[in-house]
Amino acid sequence: MTYPPPLHDPDARGFASDNYAGIHPEVLEAIARANGGHQVAYGGDVYTRHLQGVFQKHFGAGATAYPVFNGTGANVISLQAMTERWDAVICAESAHINVDECGAPERVGGLKLLAVATPLGKLTPELVEQQAQGWGDEHRAQPKVVSITQSTELGTCYTVDEIAAIVEHAHRQDLAVHLDGARIANAAAALDVPMAAFTTDVGVDVVSFGGTKNGMMLGECVIVLDPEAVRGLTFLRKLSMQLASKMRFVSVQFDALLSGDLWLRNASHANAMAARLEAAVRDVDGVLVQRRVEANSVFAILPAAVTERLRRRYPFYVWDERSGEVRWMTSFDTTEADVDGFAAALKDEMATAEGVSPRSG
Numbered sequence: 001m002t003y004p005p006p007l008h009d010p011d012a013r014g015f016a017s018d019n020y021a022g023i024h025p026e027v028l029e030a031i032a033r034a035n036g037g038h039q040v041a042y043g044g045d046v047y048t049r050h051l052q053g054v055f056q057k058h059f060g061a062g063a064t065a066y067p068v069f070n071g072t073g074a075n076v077i078s079l080q081a082m083t084e085r086w087d088a089v090i091c092a093e094s095a096h097i098n099v100d101e102c103g104a105p106e107r108v109g110g111l112k113l114l115a116v117a118t119p120l121g122k123l124t125p126e127l128v129e130q131q132a133q134g135w136g137d138e139h140r141a142q143p144k145v146v147s148i149t150q151s152t153e154l155g156t157c158y159t160v161d162e163i164a165a166i167v168e169h170a171h172r173q174d175l176a177v178h179l180d181g182a183r184i185a186n187a188a189a190a191l192d193v194p195m196a197a198f199t200t201d202v203g204v205d206v207v208s209f210g211g212t213k214n215g216m217m218l219g220e221c222v223i224v225l226d227p228e229a230v231r232g233l234t235f236l237r238k239l240s241m242q243l244a245s246k247m248r249f250v251s252v253q254f255d256a257l258l259s260g261d262l263w264l265r266n267a268s269h270a271n272a273m274a275a276r277l278e279a280a281v282r283d284v285d286g287v288l289v290q291r292r293v294e295a296n297s298v299f300a301i302l303p304a305a306v307t308e309r310l311r312r313r314y315p316f317y318v319w320d321e322r323s324g325e326v327r328w329m330t331s332f333d334t335t336e337a338d339v340d341g342f343a344a345a346l347k348d349e350m351a352t353a354e355g356v357s358p359r360s361g
């Protein structure tokens with residue numbers, strides 16, 4: 001027997017998170033091919049050097065890529081590199097940096113976040129205006145960066161024009177723009193445009209590029225599009241404990257995704273599975289899908305008892321305890337049979353539920 005034996009069921013899949021998925025086989029093979037022999041550590045290896053050209057193919061000749069371990073690290077390093085000690089970052093209230101990073105931007109990055117309530121998880125120039133003020137006032141942290149997420153934490157996508165409008169508005173006020181692209185591939189697939197269309201081409205300054213949710217084992221990347229917008233990135237990466245010594249194994253994963261079309265295949269598939277799921281549950285009596293499904297997540301409001309029973313059969317998260325809203329995420333390895341089986345289980349549970357009207361959200 002090979003040791004260690006698997007401790008999990010390799011066929012079990014749910015709808016909790018695209019991070020629950022494993023590694024895409026083509027990525028795993030690329031890691032194995034990069035193995036063997038010795039290579040310079042800390043990014044001096046051939047894979048990391050090659051990666052610069054790979055990212056430049058997607059983001060333009062001026063792009064520089066800094067691989068890191070995770071998305072929180074990419075965000076904190078990006079934002080630190082874009083700000084002075086007294087600066088602030090304007091973001092949506094629902095932004096991952098604001099609600100899901102355990103205060104790392106504040107505690108590790110020393111950053112002041114100025115959060116704005118947004119209906120769809122999307123900022124607009126008007127919403128940015130709510131916080132873009134107080135320059136020169138020593139009592140107020142100085143707005144310096146607008147951070148947006150694409151696709152958003154609520155499963156929506158900014159259009160190219162919406163991002164262009166934010167960037168134009170921000171730059172006019174000397175605010176730089178950071179894009180949290182933990183699911184950037186899903187957004188590009190949904191919009192059917194190259195990733196540069198809503199980043200480089202419209203003037204976004206820095207991107208946190210997501211690899212993990214798109215089929216990698218681990219790894220994200222800070223992509224600097226405007227070198228004038230940052231300083232000290234390499235130092236900040238190391239002091240933030242995000243500099244991988246065996247970086248070749250992070251870099252080669254990005255190469256596997258981005259040199260061909262694997263990034264797009266994975267993202268398009270995940271998006272298609274979310275669309276299939278929404279179509280299957282939209283008309284189920286008592287299930288309320290309030291948010292538009294534009295990338296790889298579906299949000300629905302269900303009776304609490306149904307949520308409880310369904311979660312015993314399939315893992316997924318409750319998004320909002322008060323409204324009963326839940327989040328179902330699809331990933332590159334979600335199958336049509338997974339979606340159909342889940343929709344059937346939901347219908348089952350709803351049929352046996354008493355008083356099926358969902359709580360209003």
Ligand SMILES: Cc1ncc(COP(=O)(O)O)c(C=O)c1O
Nearest residue numbers: 070071072073096149153180182
């Ligand atoms: C929008 C967004 N940003 C960043 C991240 C990265 O987080 P992590 O530090 O877990 O890689 C996530 C992960 O869920 C995310 O959803």
